[in-house]
Amino acid sequence: xxxxxxxxxxEGKFAGKVSGFQGDVMDPNLxxxxxxxxxxxxxxxxEPDLKFEILSDLTGLDLPKENKIQVVYHxxxxxxxxxxxxxxxxxxxxPQLSTMEGVWKVANWLEREAFDLxxxxxxxxxxxRRILLPEDWVGHPLRKDYVExxxxxxxxxxxxxxVEKLLR
Amino acid sequence: xxxxxxxxxxxxxxxxxxxxxxYLGAMLLAALVVLSFxxxxxxxxxxxxxxxxxxxxxxxxxxxxxxxxxxxxxxADGIKNLLKEDIIPSAADKWLFVLAPYIVFVGFLATFVVxxxxxxxxxxxxxxGIFYLLAVTSLVVVGILMAGWASNxxxxxxxxxxxxxxxxxxxxxxxxxxxxxIFVAGTMxxxxxxxxxxxxxxxxxxxxxxxxxxxxxxxFTAALAEGNRTPFDIPEAESELVAGYVTEYSGMRxxxxxxxxxxxxxxxxAIATTLFLGGWQxxxxxxxxxxxxxxxxxxFFLKAYFWVFVAMWVRGTLPRVRVDQLMxxxxxxxxxxxxxxxxxxxxxxxxxxxxxxxxxxxxxxxGVAILLLFFxxxxxxxxxxxxxxxxxxxx
Amino acid sequence: MSDPVHxxxxxxxxxxxxxxxxxxxPSTHGVLRFIVKTDGEVMRxxxxxxxxxxRSIEKIGEKVTWHGYVPYTDRADYLAAMxxxxxxxxxxxxxxxxxxxxxxxxxxxxxxxxxxxxxxLIAVGSFGQDIGAVTPFIHALRERETxxxxxxxxxxxxxxxxxxxxxxxxxxxxxxxxxxxxEFLDHFELIVDEYNRLLSYNKIxxxxxxxxxxxxxxxxxxxNIVGPNLRASGVKWDxxxxxxxxxxxxxxxDIPVGTGEKGTLGxxxxxxxxxxxxxxESCRILHQCLKMLPKGPAIAKVAxxxxxxxxxxxxxxEAPRGDMGFYVVSDGSEYxxxxxxxxxxxxxxxxxxxxxxxxxxxxxxxxIASLDVDAPEIDR
Numbered sequence: 046x047x048x049x050x051x052x053x054x055x056e057g058k059f060a061g062k063v064s065g066f067q068g069d070v071m072d073p074n075l076x077x078x079x080x081x082x083x084x085x086x087x088x089x090x091x092e093p094d095l096k097f098e099i100l101s102d103l104t105g106l107d108l109p110k111e112n113k114i115q116v117v118y119h120x121x122x123x124x125x126x127x128x129x130x131x132x133x134x135x136x137x138x139x140p141q142l143s144t145m146e147g148v149w150k151v152a153n154w155l156e157r158e159a160f161d162l163x164x165x166x167x168x169x170x171x172x173x174r175r176i177l178l179p180e181d182w183v184g185h186p187l188r189k190d191y192v193e194x195x196x197x198x199x200x201x202x203x204x205x206x207x208v209e210k211l212l213r
Numbered sequence: 214x215x216x217x218x219x220x221x222x223x224x225x226x227x228x229x230x231x232x233x234x235x236y237l238g239a240m241l242l243a244a245l246v247v248l249s250f251x252x253x254x255x256x257x258x259x260x261x262x263x264x265x266x267x268x269x270x271x272x273x274x275x276x277x278x279x280x281x282x283x284x285x286x287x288x289a290d291g292i293k294n295l296l297k298e299d300i301i302p303s304a305a306d307k308w309l310f311v312l313a314p315y316i317v318f319v320g321f322l323a324t325f326v327v328x329x330x331x332x333x334x335x336x337x338x339x340x341x342g343i344f345y346l347l348a349v350t351s352l353v354v355v356g357i358l359m360a361g362w363a364s365n366x367x368x369x370x371x372x373x374x375x376x377x378x379x380x381x382x383x384x385x386x387x388x389x390x391x392x393x394x395i396f397v398a399g400t401m402x403x404x405x406x407x408x409x410x411x412x413x414x415x416x417x418x419x420x421x422x423x424x425x426x427x428x429x430x431x432x433f434t435a436a437l438a439e440g441n442r443t444p445f446d447i448p449e450a451e452s453e454l455v456a457g458y459v460t461e462y463s464g465m466r467x468x469x470x471x472x473x474x475x476x477x478x479x480x481x482x483a484i485a486t487t488l489f490l491g492g493w494q495x496x497x498x499x500x501x502x503x504x505x506x507x508x509x510x511x512x513f514f515l516k517a518y519f520w521v522f523v524a525m526w527v528r529g530t531l532p533r534v535r536v537d538q539l540m541x542x543x544x545x546x547x548x549x550x551x552x553x554x555x556x557x558x559x560x561x562x563x564x565x566x567x568x569x570x571x572x573x574x575x576x577x578x579x580g581v582a583i584l585l586l587f588f589x590x591x592x593x594x595x596x597x598x599x600x601x602x603x604x605x606x607x608x
Numbered sequence: 609m610s611d612p613v614h615x616x617x618x619x620x621x622x623x624x625x626x627x628x629x630x631x632x633x634p635s636t637h638g639v640l641r642f643i644v645k646t647d648g649e650v651m652r653x654x655x656x657x658x659x660x661x662x663r664s665i666e667k668i669g670e671k672v673t674w675h676g677y678v679p680y681t682d683r684a685d686y687l688a689a690m691x692x693x694x695x696x697x698x699x700x701x702x703x704x705x706x707x708x709x710x711x712x713x714x715x716x717x718x719x720x721x722x723x724x725x726x727x728x729l730i731a732v733g734s735f736g737q738d739i740g741a742v743t744p745f746i747h748a749l750r751e752r753e754t755x756x757x758x759x760x761x762x763x764x765x766x767x768x769x770x771x772x773x774x775x776x777x778x779x780x781x782x783x784x785x786x787x788x789x790x791e792f793l794d795h796f797e798l799i800v801d802e803y804n805r806l807l808s809y810n811k812i813x814x815x816x817x818x819x820x821x822x823x824x825x826x827x828x829x830x831x832n833i834v835g836p837n838l839r840a841s842g843v844k845w846d847x848x849x850x851x852x853x854x855x856x857x858x859x860x861x862d863i864p865v866g867t868g869e870k871g872t873l874g875x876x877x878x879x880x881x882x883x884x885x886x887x888x889e890s891c892r893i894l895h896q897c898l899k900m901l902p903k904g905p906a907i908a909k910v911a912x913x914x915x916x917x918x919x920x921x922x923x924x925x926e927a928p929r930g931d932m933g934f935y936v937v938s939d940g941s942e943y944x945x946x947x948x949x950x951x952x953x954x955x956x957x958x959x960x961x962x963x964x965x966x967x968x969x970x971x972x973x974x975x976i977a978s979l980d981v982d983a984p985e986i987d988r
Contacts, residue, residue, distance in 0.1 A: 069921065070919060071703075071920075072920065072921055072922050073700060098829045099832055100832060101922070101924075101933055101950065102922070102930075102933055102935060102948065102950040104948045104950070106936060106937060106946055107946075117935070119922050119933070119935065123829075123843070123845055123850075123971075126850065126851075128680060128922075130922070149830060149832070150830040150831055150958075150962075151830065151831045151832040151958055153953050153958055154954065154955065154957070154958035155954075155957065158954075162666075175659075176658060176659060177658065177659040177987055177988075178659060178662065179659070186664060186667055187666060187667055187946075194856040201881075202777050
């Protein structure tokens with residue numbers, strides 16, 4: 046099925062909650078409202094024409110110039126062989142979104158990673174804690190304005206200036 | 214050996230000393246001789262041989278630096294471990310921790326009292342020889358449980374308990390297979406069992422009747438399991454429990470467990486030879502007692518060591534079974550089979566009280582046929598195996 | 609409850625043991641940690657704890673130029689480095705509209721399929737070792753040595769290749785090397801038979817693996833299991849056939865699918881045997897590529913300061929551990945804006961907690977080994 050038709054179906058069912066379809070790029074994508082994204086995905090998964098069984102990827106994209114964090118969902122269908130990209134815009138200060146765990150279980154770990162690296166809080170998630178970084182790490186590294194903490198567990202994270210190293 | 218010491222007392226050595234002291238001295242001397250001149254080098258050479266055999270099976274070389282062809286590797290390992298720091302975990306139960314390797318070692322070493330190396334070369338020909346062996350080899354269970362518990366480490370505990378369950382369960386098929394032979398031989402003394410066999414292969418108990426043939430394989434499998442060897446080496450399964458019950462041990466204590474394991478291989482081979490393969494029986498070629506003694510020793514040693522080699526071979530080839538499969542194999546398959554072989558032998562002995570030479574000869578021919586089939590298969594594998602490609606490195 | 613057995617077991621209080629199969633363990637593939645709650649030998653839960661090998665490769669993508677990022681992608685999965693290289697280069701090429709040199713495409717496929725064989729050799733070898741058969745592991749490594757030597761001839765490195773560049777490949781494959789590759793392939797196809805005789809049809813091995821840790825088709829879709837793990841559950845899905853890229857449409861190969869021959873469909877044995885068959889299929893692909901290798905330059909002309917126009921793309925490649933997705937966002941500068949690597953091992957790890965309920969500890973080892981997870985892929 047073509048991306049335009051998918052968008053057409055979605056617009057028909059969730060009028061007003063989906064927008065911003067870009068069909069002429071390599072990966073057609075569309076914007077979804079943060080409140081409606083779970084129902085949109087459930088519809089995409091269950092509707093027989095669309096049947097998107099697989100959540101290929103769930104990741105974040107930090108756009109400080111437009112002052113938003115985007116959560117990008119790549120979903121794919123094995124039976125119909127089509128792909129669609131959903132994007133959800135969230136404010137940078139306090140990004141919150143409901144969890145996709147009920148729709149695709151793989152979202153459990155992918156959302157933990159998005160929380161770990163971007164700081165996006167997923168409501169309703171069963172086990173939202175850091176996955177790649179240690180539990181007591183401060184900050185969310187993949188944000189563009191991330192500054193590394195001065196020291197972790199008593200060890201400095203900054204590289205010593207050259208002169209000090211030579212003197213040591 | 215008691216006869217020998219009595220003879221020496223008669224001839225007037227050790228005048229004046231009470232008999233008990235002489236006996237005690239003779240016992241300690243014999244223990245020292247056997248331990249240092251036979252057991253220690255044996256376990257060491259077995260460890261070297263295992264590493265070489267294992268390596269050649271994996272298309273590597275194995276230790277070949279220390280001494281000619283690496284034969285002194287075990288000495289080097291032993292010295293290195295003696296020089297290591299003796300680490301006892303602070304939360305471990307100190308006395309049990311220290312005592313465990315020695316108990317395992319005792320359980321293994323005490324078996325050498327009754328191993329018959331030749332018709333006169335046995336430390337003590339107990340008339341409950343084989344029974345004593347089975348009893349004493351169970352001591353290792355106590356040692357292993359102590360090691361697992363005293364290490365204060367969950368992995369060690371798991372390994373110790375698994376091992377104890379394994380050894381205790383496999384005592385039963387082993388014991389029943391041994392009992393089959395005791396039926397046939399009529400005596401439990403090791404020398405008695407060997408004397409009941411002849412030097413020719415068809416006189417061995419292995420080919421005596423089909424049931425003892427089965428009993429041999431039962432015994433060998435159960436003994437491998439008792440010795441914690443692959444495919445039953447769950448307690449020391451490296452990839453599952455780091456090192457099982459020996460995780461917390463280091464240095465010489467660590468080596469003691471493996472010393473006991475390699476030596477135990479020899480004991481398994483020795484028991485298998487005594488019971489099933491005719492022991493030290495040789496065809497009567499000379500009359501010279503010394504020469505006969507040496508010949509008997511060589512024959513016994515080679516027969517026993519062949520089974521050590523087979524155990525190593527099996528280790529290099531087969532994967533490991535899981536704990537519940539191991540227990541089900543023992544209780545559901547080996548124990549009923551061993552009962553069948555026991556009753557079958559008893560029935561056979563009722564039918565043919567003096568033994569059936571024809572049946573024995575028939576079994577021997579069947580054994581030869583199996584061996585020929587085996588070599589044919591090996592030939593096929595050799596013909597179809599690919600040599601390695603080795604290109605000179607690019608640079 | 610008048611049942612005496614039940615009454616007894618209610619009164620008998622047992623405690624669960626929490627064991628940490630820690631980061632240093634001979635059989636977790638790389639630096640992984642599992643917190644295992646067991647009741648004796650049977651597990652209640654196995655919670656994976658990852659992140660010991662996190663090197664923030666995704667963040668590095670934003671600081672390094674496009675050409676300079678290719679060696680970093682090697683490290684995202686060092687056992688299958690060619691595939692990560694290829695995925696990133698494909699993403700960059702599609703963004704910039706670069707046409708890859710035809711000879712370069714064939715060289716890419718040759719290098720990738722050799723790498724697939726090497727990676728699967730490690731997978732099945734260490735699988736055997738975790739089950740206890742130590743000999744097949746060394747034999748597999750022996751064959752992999754030959755592949756490493758071939759790779760060294762092609763690109764100079766044995767593990768992290770940095771061979772596939774934007775626009776083609778870094779170095780050309782000489783006819784000598786092609787001859788050696790054919791020699792190796794003739795030798796290797798027979799070695800796989802020998803390996804099968806030693807390990808694959810061994811009764812103890814099959815008993816250990818059949819019917820253990822079954823991943824059903826539904827679970828595989830819900831948890832996005834990809835690669836040989838998905839094919840072992842009966843789903844005939846291979847990126848090379850279904851979302852084709854490079855020159856795979858012109859090549860002929862089969863897709864081995866698990867059939868539950870020795871147990872249930874989707875058990876550990878299926879995952880193992882699918883990998884063995886995939887190695888044989890890779891040999892077929894390599895034979896065809898060596899015959900079809902065209903003449904020409906191995907790399908297209910690409911600007912030194914590579915600046916693709918703004919845009920984003922999601923590229924998939926069939927890596928040995930599954931479908932590796934690269935989501936690359938470019939904003940027109942000489943650094944990428946966002947590089948996201950989505951690997952098969954990460955999602956496979958998320959499944960372990962669910963599947964391992966009720967398995968024994970030894971089966972957990974078999975499960976991890978059969979999923980062929982790889983610490984650098986999980987943590988990046």
